[in-house]
Amino acid sequence: MNRQARAHDYLWAYRPTTGDFALPTNRQILELELLVLRCQRGERAAFDELVHAWERKLFFYVRRFVANEEEAWQILQEVWLQVLRGIGSLREPSRLPVWLYAITRNHVMSHHRAEYARERWLEPADPVELGRDDDHTSFDDAELVYHGLARIPPVDREVLTLFFLHDLSIDEVAQVLQIPPGTVKSRLFKAKRTLRDVLEAQ
Amino acid sequence: MSEREKAERLRERLLGLDPQESEFHQQYGAGLQSTFDRQLSGPSRLRYGAVGAAGLLGCLVSGSLALTEPGTVPMAVRGLLALFAFFGLSWTMLATWVLLRGRDHLLVQRTVAARMAFGFTLITVIALALVIFVLERGAVGTPMLATGLALLILAAVVLADVRIERSELAIREQILRLEGRLMEMVEAARRPDGERPGPA
Numbered sequence: 055m056n057r058q059a060r061a062h063d064y065l066w067a068y069r070p071t072t073g074d075f076a077l078p079t080n081r082q083i084l085e086l087e088l089l090v091l092r093c094q095r096g097e098r099a100a101f102d103e104l105v106h107a108w109e110r111k112l113f114f115y116v117r118r119f120v121a122n123e124e125e126a127w128q129i130l131q132e133v134w135l136q137v138l139r140g141i142g143s144l145r146e147p148s149r150l151p152v153w154l155y156a157i158t159r160n161h162v163m164s165h166h167r168a169e170y171a172r173e174r175w176l177e178p179a180d181p182v183e184l185g186r187d188d189d190h191t192s193f194d195d196a197e198l199v200y201h202g203l204a205r206i207p208p209v210d211r212e213v214l215t216l217f218f219l220h221d222l223s224i225d226e227v228a229q230v231l232q233i234p235p236g237t238v239k240s241r242l243f244k245a246k247r248t249l250r251d252v253l254e255a256q
Numbered sequence: 257m258s259e260r261e262k263a264e265r266l267r268e269r270l271l272g273l274d275p276q277e278s279e280f281h282q283q284y285g286a287g288l289q290s291t292f293d294r295q296l297s298g299p300s301r302l303r304y305g306a307v308g309a310a311g312l313l314g315c316l317v318s319g320s321l322a323l324t325e326p327g328t329v330p331m332a333v334r335g336l337l338a339l340f341a342f343f344g345l346s347w348t349m350l351a352t353w354v355l356l357r358g359r360d361h362l363l364v365q366r367t368v369a370a371r372m373a374f375g376f377t378l379i380t381v382i383a384l385a386l387v388i389f390v391l392e393r394g395a396v397g398t399p400m401l402a403t404g405l406a407l408l409i410l411a412a413v414v415l416a417d418v419r420i421e422r423s424e425l426a427i428r429e430q431i432l433r434l435e436g437r438l439m440e441m442v443e444a445a446r447r448p449d450g451e452r453p454g455p456a
Binding site for chain 2: 080081084085087088091092094095096098101105110111113114117123124127128130131134135138139142196197199200218219220
């Protein structure tokens with residue numbers, strides 16, 4: 055996917071009811087591509103920058119599914135090792151966010167393999183008709199959202215976590231979760247509704 | 257505040273709720289440093305170990321032949337054997353360097369290996385041609401020379417492939433830097449007059 059197309063299709067900017075997309079700057083995507091190229095050329099400082107830029111977000115993602123903090127950091131360390139070994143083969147630097155989240159997700163799933171079968175993680179959500187969009191502006195209390203995420207089913211939590219981290223487009227989330235883009239939209243809609251119910255019940 | 261700014265603000269607040277400076281985070285930091293320093297995977301260690309062992313074996317066999325062959329063996333042939341021993345030793349040194357360094361950077365290591373392979377094959381072909389010419393052993397030497405030339409072409413293709421990959425990365429990086437500068441200029445031009453940086 056080219057940079058312009060990607061910039062027009064950010065998950066956080068998507069409004070199913072109106073079909074509108076806010077236009078993010080291309081600068082961050084360009085800087086990301088540059089960082090990947092520097093990593094591919096073997097620049098050590100670039101790896102440090104990569105870790106610094108993504109560590110918190112990937113940890114946030116891991117932590118939503120791994121209750122033990124020590125285990126979460128261990129998983130993240132394994133993720134970085136795989137990133138270090140594999141970044142040379144990343145043909146499209148603009149796909150870095152998808153690649154990072156996919157690797158992280160695989161490690162989280164491996165961690166939980168005994169607990170959750172893969173099928174359970176990937177089971178399709180019940181078809182949901184898209185109605186009024188509950189965008190992130192409705193979730194303005196970060197602390198409530200943070201604790202609310204822990205109380206919703208993993209399948210909803212996963213898509214909502216990616217939504218709140220807003221690094222990926224709909225298509226990219228679909229690639230990370232290995233589901234069709236349409237399912238991402240309906241799952242996101244359902245997850246928002248579930249989170250809203252949880253927050254209202256508090 | 258724009259939608260994007262709101263979303264980014266919410267994200268930052270959410271990220272801030274996760275513990276960042278715990279004892280486990282420090283352990284992770286130390287582990288990560290070690291990961292960066294010793295990232296060579298098991299298969300890679302095995303691969304470089306095999307290269308090192310093969311190089312050492314070649315060095316020992318060729319070197320001992322060069323030293324122990326009877327005096328009737330021409331000096332040119334002894335020289336060729338000594339050259340092969342040197343090549344074997346060089347591959348062992350490369351493998352040792354990678355294994356001791358513990359880092360697996362494919363492109364850098366591939367470049368060094370491709371240059372060595374091409375350089376060594378070129379020297380071998382030239383040396384072989386000279387020995388054949390000096391000893392006038394065209395019938396025996398021609399198949400060896402033909403094999404050497406085929407290997408030289410292969411080494412040249414590998415070297416060209418690596419150089420193309422490096423050049424491609426360098427060009428893409430330059431283009432991205434240029435794009436970045438253009439974006440900066442466009443953004444600067446769009447800013448209201450009061451926010452524009454003054455002349456130096």
